[in-house]
Amino acid sequence: MLLTLDSVLDASQLSAIHQLLHDADWRDGSHSAGNMARSIKHNRQLASDSAASQRIRAIVLGALQQHPLFFSAALPHRIFPPRVNRHGPGEYYGPHYDNAVLRGPEGHVRSDLSCTVFLNDPDSYSGGELQIADTFGEQRIKLAAGSAVLYPSSSLHQVLPVTQGERIGCFFWLQSLVRSNEQRRLLYELDMALTSLRQQHGESAETTQLTGTYHNLLRLWAET
Ligand code: NI
Numbered sequence: 224m225l226l227t228l229d230s231v232l233d234a235s236q237l238s239a240i241h242q243l244l245h246d247a248d249w250r251d252g253s254h255s256a257g258n259m260a261r262s263i264k265h266n267r268q269l270a271s272d273s274a275a276s277q278r279i280r281a282i283v284l285g286a287l288q289q290h291p292l293f294f295s296a297a298l299p300h301r302i303f304p305p306r307v308n309r310h311g312p313g314e315y316y317g318p319h320y321d322n323a324v325l326r327g328p329e330g331h332v333r334s335d336l337s338c339t340v341f342l343n344d345p346d347s348y349s350g351g352e353l354q355i356a357d358t359f360g361e362q363r364i365k366l367a368a369g370s371a372v373l374y375p376s377s378s379l380h381q382v383l384p385v386t387q388g389e390r391i392g393c394f395f396w397l398q399s400l401v402r403s404n405e406q407r408r409l410l411y412e413l414d415m416a417l418t419s420l421r422q423q424h425g426e427s428a429e430t431t432q433l434t435g436t437y438h439n440l441l442r443l444w445a446e447t
Contacts, residue, residue: 224408225359225374226296231286231340232369240282240342243275244307244391252308252316263317266382269307280305283340283393287371295414296373298400298407300447303332305395307342310351315384321376325396334376334396335404341366341392348388355380375404400445410444413437 232240252266269276283305287293303325310316325332339353345365352363357378364372374380376396401407417433424430 224296224404224411225355225357225362225364225372226292227364227366228287228290228292228296228371228373229367230369231290231293231371232283232342233286234369236282236286237342237369240279240393243278244269244342247275248273249309255306260316260319263315263319265314266308266310266316267314268309271304271306276307279307279393283395287338293373296407296411297336297338297397298410298441298445299397300400301327301329301332301398303327303334303396305340305393307391307393309392310382310385310390312385312387312389315350316382318379318381320379321396323376332396333398333402335399335402336373336397337376337378337380337394338371338373338397339364339392339394340371341368341390343389343391344368348390349386350383351385351390352383353380353392354383377404400447401441402446403444406440406444410437410441413440 248270249267250270252268253261253264255268284302304327321334321337323334325334345367352365353372354361354363355374355378357375366372399407401410414437417430417437420430
């Protein structure tokens with residue numbers, strides 16, 4: 224399942240991030256790529272131990288926790304600390320698969336889901352689409368500043384070359400409580416239908432029963 228999350232960051236959070244990115248310490252992004260990816264990764268990445276990086280991480284993760292769809296769609300268990308990258312003219316990140324297991328500061332994180340939060344205005348640059356190929360076909364994603372896309376980390380993906388302007392994005396991986404994309408999708412659909420039922424008809428014996436079914440499926444499928 225590929226899901227876009229609209230307006231994760233509001234205007235004031237975006238402006239705080241852009242202030243932090245001013246005069247930031249950017250490094251050659253290929254240094255943090257695996258062997259396979261190094262030759263095709265042409266971008267710059269914000270130094271992950273910098274104060275700016277830590278502040279941006281806190282803003283992005285705090286905002287995602289407030290987003291109504293994020294928890295339901297991702298069922299996050301462990302999150303690998305978000306990073307920020309930029310692609311200027313001629314820069315790109317060619318087709319690749321992300322590493323399956325990442326060594327984070329608090330232990331290993333299996334990458335079940337990848338998330339990119341777009342940080343600047345899509346009209347300010349040309350190219351730079353995130354192209355994702357999976358069972359849902361091939362999609363090219365370029366979202367409004369502050370919006371995010373969540374997709375299975377098992378997908379082949381790339382950042383197409385930027386031809387003009389600059390693309391700035393924040394990205395991270397997460398290990399979900401529910402490893403299977405199919406099971407996680409069923410839980411998400413059930414949760415969305417229940418929310419809609421409640422909004423239309425209020426609480427009933429049926430919504431209570433279905434909420435029980437949701438939690439009992441999660442109990443069956445969750446790994447903690
Ligand atoms: Ni990637």
